[in-house]
Amino acid sequence: MSAAPDGRKLLRLEVRNSQTPIEKKPSWIKTRARMGPEFTELKGLVRREGLHTVCEEAGCPNIYECWEDREATFLIGGDQCTRRCDFCQIDTGKPAELDRTEPRKVAESVQAMGLRYSTVTGVARDDLEDGGAWLYAETVRQIHALNPGTGVELLIPDFNADPDQLAEVFGSRPEVLAHNVETVPRIFKRIRPGFRYARSLEVITRAREAGLVTKSNLILGMGETPDEVAPAMKDLVDAGCEILTITQYLRPSPRHHPVDRWVKPEEFVEHSNAAEAMGFAGVMAGPLVRSSYRAGRLFAQTKARRGEALSENLAHLAAEGTAAQEASSLLAR
Template sequence: MRAKVNLSKEYRDIKDIVNKGSLNTVCQEAGCPNIFECWQDKEATFLIGGDACTRRCDFCQIESAKPTEYDTDEPVRVAESVLAMGLKYATITGVCRDDRDDLGVWLYAETIKQIHERVPGVGVEMLAPDFNGKPELLQQIFDQRPAVFAHNVETVPRIFRRIRPGFRYERSLDVLTQSRDAGLITKSNLILGMGETNEEVTEALEQLYAAGCQLITITQYLRPNVRLLPVDRWVTPAEFDDFAAQAKAMGYLGVMSGPLVRSSYKAGSLYREATEQLGQKVEASRG
């Protein structure tokens, strides 16, 4: 598999702004194969809270270590960078900060707030950790009304705890339910090739949809380095197409499924697809 490399002016301009602003982006930290395409399309994903995570996932390239200093100026810097980069859609995600009393939720909520205030009209997607499923913490995110609230389960129940020992599958489903109940568009991601079966993928899609998930991305696991989980299998393009068809038949508003898809890939397009369908459903209910 190869991703197209296009060192466009838009890509170079955004890279320069990110470096000058001392910002962390998932595009860079996670070695995303779509960085050139997304930055050219004026979409980017920012990693807040530092570059070390208090939890470990066996597929993730981000270092699991003692957290860096808590940077309360980061929300303003991110918002100013969104403005300077001329982004059309920004995804905000971050490391887990279990060292903080509020698990770092203030930083997430404040970043959305600052972007809304400084760059009106830009779509903001929040790709959040679970904040231990605590309603009072999640509500701080919901109150800022991101365009999309995303929380990734990443894998199926049978192997979930082995691969994501700091998380719980049912708790992740509940986080999505809480966000849907708050009136937000909801999104999640499944990474294939870590030991799951096709039947388990179908079951996970059904469980996510039942929990309130409206948008789904389905991706191929690419091993970032030899210290992380080996690739169990390479899912074929036909299988990815089949999972996409299954998800659409279940009722998902938007689906991205493919070997080089990542959870924030064409996030703005997926959001617009959802809002168009929701608009059609509203019109149909009036008729």
């Protein structure tokens, strides 16, 4: 049985999860470590400067490809979340005091790494009066101020759909506002008990109404059936979601929700084609796709579908290129 972090007792759900051994991954779930010159330079810089990214600390398999494209992801708000999702490796507990210097530190890391596009995500901070809205917004503002040529994608919790908190966040004008639904309605409450499906859709709708490019993610393999995926995608596009990523659930530890099924690349291609037919402007689907994977490219695609030109300082994001983890690329190998 897996031990709980920080010596706490396992939750009843974690005990039940731990009774199922970690599953063996199928042959199609693999990545190739291609260390190009940009990755090598960035890796050395991160070590020298003592910088911290989700890419390294979460052991993301796509780090070679994303860093080669000068894209990286940062986690803000600490390492303790006030909510618990059964798939997420971030632990639940009492968060540390808010670090009001964190936005500037992240912006300086973006500058030091010379990033073309940055994704900022974070924990839910229900312990704070504003739910952490200032922290998320200020991080975007600081990155833009210090790095005018860098795109910012902001992946947020739902802030309980509080109008004032959402207004604070939306007002920082990230290039993309992401809020991940993650799963289908039937199993949503079991997988994400601290969230509500309809409320998540509402957050996406409000972001779109605020004029932001909107994005969400679906994780497959947590108990949904293939037939439930299309209706969830339809809910998202109807809510105003423009970009969708679809990925395979990989279990972080025995404490977490067991893998229900391994989704083959062929099914990911089917879902990707269906999503494009529904009207999503940008879609990326594959077993090792993550919500921040090739994020700059998806943003550029969406702007083009909107008929809007990229600002001059972000024109570099329009460069075309293959995505190694996209299901169609896997099948073409």
